Amino acid sequence: MKHLALFIAGLFVVGxxxxxxxxxxxxxxxxxxxxxxxxxxxxxxxxxxEDRFGSNNYLKLDYSNGRxxxxxxxxxxxxxxxxxEDLASxxxxxxxxxxxxxxxxxxxxxxxxxxxxLGNGLVFRSFEDRQLGLNNxxxxxxxxxxxxxxxxxxxxxxxxxxxxxxADSWVRAADLSVSLADIIGMESALLSLxxxxxxxxxxxxxxxxxxxxxxxxTSPNMDMYSGRVNFGxxxxxxxxxxxxxGKDLAAAAQQAERGSAILGxxxxxxxxxxxxxxxRQLDNMATRLSLYDAGVGNTLNYLPALTRQYTxxxxxxxxxxxxxxxEMGGQxxxxxxxxxxxxxxxxxxxxxxxxxxYTLRKSQSVTGNHERLWQDFNFDIERQxxxxxxxxxxxxxxxxxxxxxYKHRTYVSNVFVGDVTYKFDRKKSLRVEAQYLWSHEYERDxxxxxxxxxxxxxxxxxxxxxxxxxxxxKNYYSGGFSYTQNRxxxxxxxxxxxxxxxxxxxxxxxxxxxTGLNLVLTSSF
Amino acid sequence: MKKLFCLFGLLMVAMVASAQQLxxxxxxxxxxKIVPVKSIAKGKPMIISYxxxxxxxxxxELNAINDALEEWREEADFEVVAVSVDDARLKxxxxxxxxxxxxxxxxxxxxxxxxxxxMNVSLTPQSFVVDANGKIVFSHSGYTPGSEQxxxxxxxxxxx
Numbered sequence: 001m002k003h004l005a006l007f008i009a010g011l012f013v014v015g016x017x018x019x020x021x022x023x024x025x026x027x028x029x030x031x032x033x034x035x036x037x038x039x040x041x042x043x044x045x046x047x048x049x050e051d052r053f054g055s056n057n058y059l060k061l062d063y064s065n066g067r068x069x070x071x072x073x074x075x076x077x078x079x080x081x082x083x084x085e086d087l088a089s090x091x092x093x094x095x096x097x098x099x100x101x102x103x104x105x106x107x108x109x110x111x112x113x114x115x116x117x118l119g120n121g122l123v124f125r126s127f128e129d130r131q132l133g134l135n136n137x138x139x140x141x142x143x144x145x146x147x148x149x150x151x152x153x154x155x156x157x158x159x160x161x162x163x164x165x166x167a168d169s170w171v172r173a174a175d176l177s178v179s180l181a182d183i184i185g186m187e188s189a190l191l192s193l194x195x196x197x198x199x200x201x202x203x204x205x206x207x208x209x210x211x212x213x214x215x216x217x218t219s220p221n222m223d224m225y226s227g228r229v230n231f232g233x234x235x236x237x238x239x240x241x242x243x244x245x246g247k248d249l250a251a252a253a254q255q256a257e258r259g260s261a262i263l264g265x266x267x268x269x270x271x272x273x274x275x276x277x278x279x280r281q282l283d284n285m286a287t288r289l290s291l292y293d294a295g296v297g298n299t300l301n302y303l304p305a306l307t308r309q310y311t312x313x314x315x316x317x318x319x320x321x322x323x324x325x326x327e328m329g330g331q332x333x334x335x336x337x338x339x340x341x342x343x344x345x346x347x348x349x350x351x352x353x354x355x356x357x358y359t360l361r362k363s364q365s366v367t368g369n370h371e372r373l374w375q376d377f378n379f380d381i382e383r384q385x386x387x388x389x390x391x392x393x394x395x396x397x398x399x400x401x402x403x404x405x406y407k408h409r410t411y412v413s414n415v416f417v418g419d420v421t422y423k424f425d426r427k428k429s430l431r432v433e434a435q436y437l438w439s440h441e442y443e444r445d446x447x448x449x450x451x452x453x454x455x456x457x458x459x460x461x462x463x464x465x466x467x468x469x470x471x472x473x474k475n476y477y478s479g480g481f482s483y484t485q486n487r488x489x490x491x492x493x494x495x496x497x498x499x500x501x502x503x504x505x506x507x508x509x510x511x512x513x514x515t516g517l518n519l520v521l522t523s524s525f
Numbered sequence: 526m527k528k529l530f531c532l533f534g535l536l537m538v539a540m541v542a543s544a545q546q547l548x549x550x551x552x553x554x555x556x557x558k559i560v561p562v563k564s565i566a567k568g569k570p571m572i573i574s575y576x577x578x579x580x581x582x583x584x585x586e587l588n589a590i591n592d593a594l595e596e597w598r599e600e601a602d603f604e605v606v607a608v609s610v611d612d613a614r615l616k617x618x619x620x621x622x623x624x625x626x627x628x629x630x631x632x633x634x635x636x637x638x639x640x641x642x643x644m645n646v647s648l649t650p651q652s653f654v655v656d657a658n659g660k661i662v663f664s665h666s667g668y669t670p671g672s673e674q675x676x677x678x679x680x681x682x683x684x685x
Contacts, residue, residue: 029545031645060645117637120613127638190557232557265617274625276617304614311581333618335625344592349626421670429670456671489666522666524645
């Protein structure tokens with residue numbers, strides 16, 4: 001309670017400060033987010049947590065004055081919402097990031113908690129994801145030097161944040177980017193060569209119970225190298241990255257292994273037609289911040305699933321999870337828009353997406369073959385009939401492997417979605433979704449629906465339900481409203497929620513499974 | 526009850542709004558080049574709209590702005606900047622959507638989310654109206670069909 005009082009007091013100080021835009025010649029800006037849930041008992045999904053109330057709060061403040069800027073972020077978990085890793089102890093109030101920065105056109109010096117990414121993130125990415133309780137920023141120093149548009153050089157050094165604490169490791173990284181197109185004067189083209197080096201140092205003798213030499217790890221240093229090329233000209237774009245990684249021990253691995261990664265991307269655009277294709281190969285690329293810990297937040301690099309991310313409930317039920325031990329595959333997107341030149345309110349948008357992933361090595365499966373991890377063929381057709389009416393139809397064929405390739409068995413589901421938006425007038429509108437998942441496997445069939453009435457620009461009321469018509473017969477219902485006043489938005493809802501992305505009332509959020517009353521407030525100033 | 530009271534207090538505090546300047550950070554443009562955000566402002570007011578591929582209302586908002594853009598530009602000279610916050614996972618798909626939809630916008634790709642953090646964007650969609658001097662004069666979170674008109678109303682106010 002003491003921490004809550006302090007947090008509130010801090011907020012009032014901020015409130016006063018934010019009313020004074022100019023502060024010592026500079027300006028203050030910031031944001032506030034609070035997500036609070038009152039959990040109720042629900043026998044269908046299990047008991048509610050011991051502490052019925054959870055509240056995650058984030059306050060970020062920035063000050064800038066010319067070339068100088070500084071900022072802090074405080075987090076208050078009062079106590080933490082259920083499902084957040086490493087925060088099961090409950091209440092926590094702490095300074096999660098701070099920084100001071102000075103920069104001009106060609107030079108930047110940054111001291112504090114660094115959020116950054118090298119290349120495509122395969123070797124390094126530090127970021128914050130509040131929905132997942134993830135913050136792996138690097139507490140240290142970063143310097144950047146740009147020689148015009150020709151050369152950019154970056155170096156950083158620090159210790160990574162591991163949830164609410166810090167890992168017992170040190171990370172140093174360097175990045176070089178050379179723009180050949182600018183050097184040879186090709187203004188209309190993009191041609192650049194880039195490279196990165198990342199080193200993680202962690203003593204192997206911090207825990208006498210762990211003998212890393214037995215699993216083949218003898219050096220406290222782990223190095224990663226990345227080489228990249230980017231090309232773009234007249235609607236065509238090509239990107240490539242190769243990563244080599246030194247011996248490292250993944251969380252679930254029995255033996256330390258070397259790693260590598262390949263990423264290739266090709267894109268082409270002509271008028272309203274676009275093609276994008278991405279191929280990626282990962283070989284033992286999971287890289288932890290600390291060899292002594294596990295968890296989603298204990299990650300130095302970024303290896304996301306290269307698959308379509310849906311905004312519809314049933315299409316997101318069984319998302320692909322990357323096999324960092326070894327996978328190969330990719331995805332293609334084809335988009336085309338057919339537009340009426342005389343009437344901007346009448347058009348067709350077509351989108352086709354296909355993603356496919358296999359295990360990298362035959363030894364990853366008991367079958368001795370490359371096993372299919374994931375396949376998704378999907379398309380959607382969006383039709384704006386007139387100013388008042390829009391419809392979307394989506395179909396998705398998904399095949400997923402529940403053992404991540406260890407066995408041959410896969411599950412198949414077919415998802416059908418109809419989405420209709422009707423505008424009664426300039427302010428009032430109704431959106432309705434109808435969804436069906438047809439499957440002979442796993443939990444079998446699902447049906448879902450959503451209705452959302454909006455009264456722009458402030459109010460939105462919604463109700464949704466998702467019912468398993470197969471093996472579990474469970475339904476996940478949700479209803480609520482939201483109110484928006486400029487930069488401040490409040491949403492109050494009640495329901496039984498499955499983990500996944502829920503989009504309603506104008507905002508998309510990742511929500512963990514729970515039953516209860518949820519109040520979400522966000523604001524920036 | 527005390528906790529609810531405190532949350533109400535937070536709401537009151539959050540209602541206090543003030544203006545700020547466009548931050549001095551760099552971001553990738555549609556050609557893949559890293560450019561200062563301030564170079565996007567060319568002496569015209571701007572609507573800056575944050576979106577991502579997994580944010581349905583964001584794409585609804587951008588489509589609605591694009592639909593109305595021809596009519597709006599008959600009344601005011603301004604730019605629309607669509608900032609994708611999709612990371613490495615969805616950046617390619619975001620580019621595919623942005624280039625095929627006929628959006629008459631300046632498209633930026635903030636995959637490192639540097640600009641998003643600098644402008645204190647917690648959730649998408651979030652839209653800003655920036656005057657010709659780079660000063661943020663209005664911001665709006667979320668999207669409901671019809672709320673795009675708020676943004677244009679602010680652009681018209683800047684004409685006066």
